[in-house]
Amino acid sequence: MLNIWPSFLQTSGGHMKASALLLAIAVTATIPLGSTFAQDKNAGHGGAHSGHAMQSSPNADQAPFDLQFIDTMTVHHQGALDMAKLVEDRSERQELKQLARKMIDDQQSEIRQMQAWKQQWYPDKRDAVNMKMPGMTESMKDMRMDKLEAAKGNTFDVMFIDMMTKHHEGAVKMAQVAGKKAEHAEVKELAGKVISAQNKEIAQMAKWKKEWKAKR
Numbered sequence: 001m002l003n004i005w006p007s008f009l010q011t012s013g014g015h016m017k018a019s020a021l022l023l024a025i026a027v028t029a030t031i032p033l034g035s036t037f038a039q040d041k042n043a044g045h046g047g048a049h050s051g052h053a054m055q056s057s058p059n060a061d062q063a064p065f066d067l068q069f070i071d072t073m074t075v076h077h078q079g080a081l082d083m084a085k086l087v088e089d090r091s092e093r094q095e096l097k098q099l100a101r102k103m104i105d106d107q108q109s110e111i112r113q114m115q116a117w118k119q120q121w122y123p124d125k126r127d128a129v130n131m132k133m134p135g136m137t138e139s140m141k142d143m144r145m146d147k148l149e150a151a152k153g154n155t156f157d158v159m160f161i162d163m164m165t166k167h168h169e170g171a172v173k174m175a176q177v178a179g180k181k182a183e184h185a186e187v188k189e190l191a192g193k194v195i196s197a198q199n200k201e202i203a204q205m206a207k208w209k210k211e212w213k214a215k216r
Helices: 019-028 065-084 094-121 136-140 145-150 153-181 185-215
Strands: none
Touching (some): 136 153
């Protein structure tokens, strides 16, 4: 069973001892980014489908907004990567595979960029994953990765679209808040890109769903 929560979401107590090494990995390669986020100790084998909810980092809401956004959106993006990586072997539609590959490329790139900013701006700050940020918790709710992993063909395609659409909507909501509250222009620019790209993908998936749902 595939866990929607990424492997780097292991309890770290918020310490950043491995941050320099993780950054070097993150900016020169792809995921994983390392064990930098705090999580409910019971959620490591469950996430969205076990009934255990991920917890915010200690005092996350007291951290600078941009740090909260970086850490929380990184976690959110990894959830999308976990879903998108299933498409290649489970879908028979080339257009969906192409979209999934684009999601993987785009969101891995954005994660690397956010981690670089984190090291530049907040090298001594504790992690600030905030599950209460608008769009975060609701977009992860009912993400049944076990069912998605077990599905194939048209059933998988429609299920993937439903889950990814909800997930994207959460990212857009979070990015809209960042566009208003972020301190750094770079974060605001990234938020704008997330809104534009993911709204476009939502529209595309809605179009496909109408065409494919009858075949389910």
